[in-house]
Amino acid sequence: MASRQLDEKTVTGLVAEAAAAPSMHNAQPWRFRYLTSEHALLLCADPDRAMPRSDPDNRALHIGCGAALFNLRVAAAHTGLVSETRLLPEPQDPLLLAVVHLTEDAGRPQGQGLARLYPAIRRRHTSRHPFAEKDIPEDVRATLQDAAEREGAVLLFPGPWHAETVLDLIHDAESRDTLDPDASEDLVRWTRLGPEADTAVDGVPEYAFGPRKRDGKAPVRDFAGRRRVADRGTTVFEHTPHLALLSTRGDGPADWLRAGQALERVLLEATLADLATSLTSHALEDRALRLLTRDPAWGVGQVQMVLRLGYGPRGPATPRRPVRDILDLA
Incomplete structure (x- = not known):
């Protein structure tokens, strides 16, 4: 060729x-x-x-x-x-x-x-807003599962019991962070507040935090933590969030790279299907909790990401570094 x-x-x-x-x-x-x-x-x-x-x-x-x-x-x-x-x-x-x-x-x-x-590349944005209490059609779910499979991964839509378990693990991770004064170190480093949000080229700016959750079970990390962020408001999130677990059979660097490719393929397909998406790795950052996210009945592979899918606002675009800062020509 x-x-x-x-x-x-x-x-x-x-x-x-x-x-x-x-x-x-x-x-x-x-x-x-x-x-x-x-x-x-x-x-x-x-x-x-x-x-x-x-x-x-x-x-x-x-x-x-x-x-x-x-x-x-x-x-x-x-x-x-x-x-x-x-x-x-x-x-x-x-x-x-x-x-x-x-x-x-x-x-x-x-x-x-x-x-x-x-x-879909430029249309895809992480949404930290509430989604509608509306089912995702089976054909759309099948398309997303096929997308993951094409990249060597598996996408599982957990049943009610398993989904509740995953939500409990995410809540457990949030509680552990609250008790650990150093747990928010990375989050603080990569969030952009005030005037910095308008000039940032990386990190999560405050305009992308979304509203605070007043009620609901949607797993949405609060990037503000205990810091004050003006004009966010509070609202009710969905009580029955649609979760999907992305898994690979192995758990080494090559598997993680395949998981990333599968994840983006799923996200782009979801975007073309008019789904809003967000990701949570909170329960996966602790190895003990991560092992528990796997379906005990299905029991194959390693969970690499928890996705939240639904119909709602896509969320704003977040900043990107200039290409000149990340590309060398030789």
Whole structure:
């Protein structure tokens, strides 16, 4: 398959779309390097954006980078390119997470299927607002499950008993954080309050916190904590939230990268289906709680993310770092 010399504008555009991916606390823990002679983009972890308190194993960091990798694949397909990806290509370099070779698209069905998701990249936003008490159709659920499976993961919609268990575990995680004065260290570092929110290029700005929860069971992390944030208001969230658990069979760096790609594929499909989405990793940040999120009857794999899905406001766009800060051209 013929290779095509990519100009700087094309490479910059691809990386900009990749960087629209979600990441824990919007830390954007990625860097890219384009090797002109090899027609390849390298995806690297940015250790300065790791969260040693909340994510000591860098599991969430890898998931965020995996989501960015999937966006890159979608953007490449939209541009008329095929992306051939190798995960963790250099074992001696743990910060090098993936290499993506870009070649001409000869009409591969895979590339065409990815390109279909492109409009959802910029429409997808994390929503910390209430969703309607409305069921998600079975065909939509099946589409989301197929999306996860295509990336080597499993998406499970827990039944009522299991969902209540997951909600209890999230509440338990919130209670543990309240008792631990150091637990909010990463959250404080990555939230942007006051004038800083208007100029931030990363983190979660106060305008994206959403209202405080007065009632309801929706798992929505309060990024304000005990800090005062003006004009948020309080409201009732859904009492029967629609949860989905994203799992992989293994639980190492490659599995986390696959989980991130599967997560973003699910989120983009959900966006095209007019679903609003939010993520919670609160109960997954404690290993003891994380093990309990798995369905004891189904009992396969490792839960990597809890998704909340529904019909409601999409939420505002959150800031992104300029591409010049995350891309090196060589």
